Amino acid sequence: MSDIIKLLPDSLANQIAAGEVVQRPASAVKELLENAIDAEATFIKLIVKEAGKTFMQVIDNGKGMSETDARMSLERHATSKISKSEDLFSIRTMGFRGEALASIAAVSQMELKTRQADQELGSVIVIEASEIKKQEPAAAEKGTSITVKNLFYNVPARRNFLKSNGVEMKHIVDEFQRIALAYPEVGFSLHQNDMETYSLPPGKLSQRIVHLFGKNYKEQLVACEEQLEPLSIQGYVGKPEFAKKTRGEQFFFVNNRFIKSNYLNHAVTKAFEGLIGEGSFPFYVLFISIDPKHIDINVHPTKTEIKFDDERTAYAIVRAAVRQSLATHNITPTLDFSADINLTQKIHINRETIQDKNYSQFRNTDTRQQSNKDNWESLFDETPGRADFSGIREEESSEMTLTFGSGMNNDADVEAKPEKGKPIFQLHHRYIITQVKSGMLIVDQQAAHERILFEKYLLYLEHQSGVSQQSLFPQAVSLNPSDFSLVMEMEEEINSLGFIIEPFGKSDILIKGLPADLTSTNEKEVFEGLVDQFKKNVELSLPKKENLARSLAKRTGLKIGSRLNEEEMEVLIDQLFACKNANYAPNGRKTFHILETLTIENYFN
Numbered sequence: 001m002s003d004i005i006k007l008l009p010d011s012l013a014n015q016i017a018a019g020e021v022v023q024r025p026a027s028a029v030k031e032l033l034e035n036a037i038d039a040e041a042t043f044i045k046l047i048v049k050e051a052g053k054t055f056m057q058v059i060d061n062g063k064g065m066s067e068t069d070a071r072m073s074l075e076r077h078a079t080s081k082i083s084k085s086e087d088l089f090s091i092r093t094m095g096f097r098g099e100a101l102a103s104i105a106a107v108s109q110m111e112l113k114t115r116q117a118d119q120e121l122g123s124v125i126v127i128e129a130s131e132i133k134k135q136e137p138a139a140a141e142k143g144t145s146i147t148v149k150n151l152f153y154n155v156p157a158r159r160n161f162l163k164s165n166g167v168e169m170k171h172i173v174d175e176f177q178r179i180a181l182a183y184p185e186v187g188f189s190l191h192q193n194d195m196e197t198y199s200l201p202p203g204k205l206s207q208r209i210v211h212l213f214g215k216n217y218k219e220q221l222v223a224c225e226e227q228l229e230p231l232s233i234q235g236y237v238g239k240p241e242f243a244k245k246t247r248g249e250q251f252f253f254v255n256n257r258f259i260k261s262n263y264l265n266h267a268v269t270k271a272f273e274g275l276i277g278e279g280s281f282p283f284y285v286l287f288i289s290i291d292p293k294h295i296d297i298n299v300h301p302t303k304t305e306i307k308f309d310d311e312r313t314a315y316a317i318v319r320a321a322v323r324q325s326l327a328t329h330n331i332t333p334t335l336d337f338s339a340d341i342n343l344t345q346k347i348h349i350n351r352e353t354i355q356d357k358n359y360s361q362f363r364n365t366d367t368r369q370q371s372n373k374d375n376w377e378s379l380f381d382e383t384p385g386r387a388d389f390s391g392i393r394e395e396e397s398s399e400m401t402l403t404f405g406s407g408m409n410n411d412a413d414v415e416a417k418p419e420k421g422k423p424i425f426q427l428h429h430r431y432i433i434t435q436v437k438s439g440m441l442i443v444d445q446q447a448a449h450e451r452i453l454f455e456k457y458l459l460y461l462e463h464q465s466g467v468s469q470q471s472l473f474p475q476a477v478s479l480n481p482s483d484f485s486l487v488m489e490m491e492e493e494i495n496s497l498g499f500i501i502e503p504f505g506k507s508d509i510l511i512k513g514l515p516a517d518l519t520s521t522n523e524k525e526v527f528e529g530l531v532d533q534f535k536k537n538v539e540l541s542l543p544k545k546e547n548l549a550r551s552l553a554k555r556t557g558l559k560i561g562s563r564l565n566e567e568e569m570e571v572l573i574d575q576l577f578a579c580k581n582a583n584y585a586p587n588g589r590k591t592f593h594i595l596e597t598l599t600i601e602n603y604f605n
């Protein structure tokens, strides 16, 4: 037999490696922006079209590359940033693997134009699927411009897996925001389909936050700073009263690299304990500096996870620092934007405060405003598809069980008819309990209501039948560019739920009406809640309509703790069993359980 093992050609090896480095347009954007940062650019311009699927360009005014380096930069494992294995333990640059440009070039049509400051002429290289098409001297601005066209044009499988432009754009904006936050001293701009959506002048972190997330962040920032060995922290946390109902802007950076860490997030959450309600998420942008020898950034190819050699200390310091800055905020005025973080509000924690677990100023400051708005009235709406259950109840009240009507397609696996006239009551404002033939029916009010609303909204979406209640005073909501494009993509669907929304300017949405059956009349709150929840669900990769229906159901449904009277309880149960799938909430949680009389009997035997 002849030998069969061959070395892969470079182009194929690069394409395989690209699978790890470049998963979607946003990963290419991230690599290009990081390269510009590493090249010490002071201004970086990002241009994307069609969420980067057909076009992205990063232009920087950094140090540029020589002709030879420009060619070398496209080779795999070619880097100017490390040269020996010890360097791995003292990384201060964003890149170091030397595989990004080679990977992107393997799966796109790329043009690289670059010039060093001391050179008259620069060079241009065109490369497609790892194949050099052109390389020549060219007039160029100082710095580097890399254009990536038709990403994944030669990898259809990858291309087909890309999500909608709205979703892909959100990932790009996420990467853009992370890098822009980490380098406030660098100017950035983002152009989206020929429209400038962000223009970020160089400045201080606080200004960068406001430019990125909006003016209302001005009042909510509390500085947080702590210098300790071997780890120091600086940044901002949001005041407790600004906490959001969904995980919004929460950023950790370690040595200026954005990281995800559930562990450190927990430390912040702990610090907010007692100040915000459960299920609320505080804003934070925190920078941890640590000698690189104490961390390993190499654990994950896309590098958003890192390992600390002493995680517990990191946790303790983060928690104490945030706690301390919150303690101070009650007595310190709103941040003075004309001064630098280093000069005002410098909050010092000494070792004692870290050990002092008794932050008495936090007692009785529970600002929880769980707006358990009694949404129960919407229970009484005519739920589409709802069978006339009360009639069935009357007629069959003498029967032992109820089988659900044909054509209702009800797969509730119960013989669960609440018996007429039997006691019904609420347990801990959370469960509804009543008697059924086989024993005791326990309904989880939150899960049940979510199911009811979900099916109703889904129907609205399918038949564009949501009824609107016009607002007297239309409200404008400012969205960040990614949310704005997400909402615009779904404008029709959102309106068929009963909202009346319209784009208003570059990134505002005008809310002119709400679904008529909502009890809340706070347009802004309902709408923002819907968008937040929708984004949170994006990870579940649900179809758009299902996600919308789920999000609105979740947002407007009854909550644990809502008080119900008997009639409300009965209606809730009726509507639940009129659902197509009464057994489970949209997120899979069970809506009810029957405790059999037999089981109860056994308790006593």
Ligand code: ADP
Residues within 6 Å of the ligand: 031, 035, 036, 038, 039, 060, 062, 063, 064, 065, 073, 074, 078, 079, 080, 081, 094, 095, 096, 097, 098, 099, 100, 101, 102, 143, 144
């Ligand atoms: P890495 O960033 O890990 O070194 P890359 O493939 O991203 O690997 O880049 C390869 C090399 O190309 C870099 O080490 C750097 O020397 C050079 N390079 C890439 N982008 C730029 C840029 N925008 N300006 C100057 N040099 C760059």
Ligand code: MG
Residues within 6 Å of the ligand: 031, 034, 035, 094, 095, 096, 098, 100, 101
């Ligand atoms: Mg790089």
